[in-house]
Amino acid sequence: MSSINQIPVINAKRGNPLSKVFDELVRFCRSRSLFILHYCTGCGAIELPPAMTSRFDMERLGIQPMVSPRQADILLITGYVSIKTLKRVILTYEQMGSPKYVIGICSCTVNGGMYWQSYATAKKLDEYMPVDLYIAGCMPRPEAVIAGLQQLMDRIHSGEANSWEDYFRNYDYYLGNQQKLFGDHWQTPTDIITEAKHYNLMGEGTLGEHTRLLEQHQKPLEALDMRLGHNLKEPTK
């Protein structure tokens, strides 16, 4: 999404030089250790095994597959996204810990590709979640996948790859598109608004008409707090 917040403005703030070095170090480490959750939705998944294994070997770049979204950094969407799949993709994306990056592989994620006329396919992935990088092609070869991942690494290192913040700051926009597709009762277990408040990522677009609709029916899942329960009242039966 193109918003005024995303236009790069150079802030010539004079910070602590030590903290600049530290930030540089953090970004360097972050870009050199990426765990990908490959949500293999379509045909593009077939290009990942050669990319991972000894022929192209993306582990030499510090990129490894990971089994759960909580530890993963990159969500790899490898092909067309049907509406049913999209629900799962959004659930998974919201469960990933920040900072998180999304890569859309294959033309289908860009514009629906050969499924343009399908009633059951989401056409543009970036209407539903911020996408850092597209690797177009039908399907892109492993070289292209690795080139794309390297580009992402560069963007992470330079600090440009922060589109995950956009999901919090413009949640209303994404939620609106999701509601349009899934209906008004759409809800995921993760409470994005509370998380945005928790991480100080509230933006102008976080709240809006769509989030108001969500709050009308949302049943938030409170984390089970650890408690001794000695001062707990007996449940009345």
Place this chain on the structure above:
Amino acid sequence: MILTSLDELLLFSGATLLVALILGRGLAVGWMVTILYGGQLLVLIKMAALGYSDATIHASISFEIMGQSLSWRFDALSWFFALITVASALLSSWFSCGEWERSFKQQGGNVWLYHSAMALNVFTMLILLASGDLLSLFIGWELVSWAGFLLMAMAGGVATRAAMRYITYAMAGGMAVFGGIALVYVAAGSLQYEAILTAVDQMSTTQLWMLVVMFGGGFGVKMGLLPFHLWQAPAYAETPGPGSAFLGAISSRMGLFAILLVLVKLFGIVNIDSLKIPFTLIDARDLLAWIAVFTIILPTFTAMNQNDARHLLAWHGIGQGGYMLLGVVVADAMGGAGGLLHIFNHATYQAALFMAVTAVIHRTGTSDLNKLGGLVVRMPLSFMVLLVGIIGLAGLPPMNGFVSKWLVYRSLLNEGMPLLFLAAVIGTLGTILSVYKLIHNIFLGQLRIEHEQVKEAPWSMMVPMLILAAIIFITGMFPGIPLAWVASVQEVVGLPATDYTLGGVESVSGSLDMIWVIGVLFAGFGIGAVIFYSAGRSKRVHQLDNYAGGHFLSADVRYQYSDNFYAGLMHLIGGWYRSSFLWLEKSVTSLVDFLSLVMQGLYRRANAEFYLLSTALFVIAWVVI
């Protein structure tokens, strides 16, 4: 007459029993009995000089029966065991006071019987520990057997059946011991320890073999040594909560006490070592060591297959007994210290574990490992106690179980017994796997809907559990405290004493200093904590906000994998579970059944001429021969 402190201890213990018997139906009897156990502990602390020297304290009472004098006395060995006995009785009795007692009564339990049985157990155990000759040892042995039966049988139903099985084994063991004592009397002409010590040197190999088999087997029954181990796990597990904590902590160690006294102190490891088994390379001592090792492995892997938390722990109680015997049989300074220290350590963590499981049963009503899960958010302190306990049981630092197991391993390596070492390590592997199953299925994973409102155990149960957890950690950090007692026990039973320091042991082949080990460990934790707390804000999430391939989770579906735990491992080793010992037990039972049928058949014939004829034949045969 001036009472010695041993008299005071026994009187105190008898008074506890009387209070439980007479006032047992009144109010607050649990607290009264607990305070009296505290009094016994104080008397024991008064006798603490015993634990640091080889002195003895005699009781004022002694009898003279048929030329045999019966006397009672305490030395470092008795004191060490008595300390564990009374302390575990105190804590389990404390645990049972208040809320547990009330709910036990509501479920139809007999609180009077429970407290009386506990007090009787402690009293008889102290009498056994104080025995000053083989005759008083036998009297104490039988008393302990029957007192244990009372506690095991009181829950009724399954428990009574398990207790009947126990008493059958115990009586067989008692008879073996009695036979052994008779043989000793024939050989030595006296049942005094001093007389036996001198007589042992003149005994023939056959005599010594007979004695080792009879005493080893008889005392081994109580310890649950293979192949006499089948009774123990169900009997202990089905005992009401705190009772099982007490029994699991100390009861079967009475067998080890008797083995230490008779086999190690009186007969001597050197003599046992000289008993060769013909046509093999091994001797009686190796045989004992291998029995100990199989006692570690088989019950531990049986424990891994249990689906009831109490049964799982009770099976471990048998397995850990193997480490103690193994250490004692290796009989160098480190091995002996490891084996003896493990008695103390095992009592602490086994009691804590049984108490934590009882707390879970108290709150949720079940100990079925397939019906629990996720309780860490509702019972965090019980979780901590169980965690500390299983670290001790698995023998990992920083808890005390590590020290004793390390000593046993070290001695096995020092003495050049790599196969025994390997077998012991396999046992530990099984321990680690099964205790992970225990903590995972009870406390980790998904909290069930029906346990949403569960509360932490009441403080009357929590405080003794926390005290035990503290003891487990402190004696893990400063193993020198119990090692001081262990060293004097080693001197008393004639083993080389270990060279201990506050943090562990000194040895030319490699010392152990737990203060350093724990320091390094906690430095690691500290680094982890610094990283965790400096990494920015974290957020806790609900258990249903979890990843299952993108699936939307709901509370009515179980996502915790608890049934058929270790399916992959079972695929490999499942075929080894053949219940061979059950088969052995059944075959012996049916043989006895058959013989009794034959006897009944003869007896029921009521044929006067037949009896007359057979008696006449017997008399003639006797006269002729």
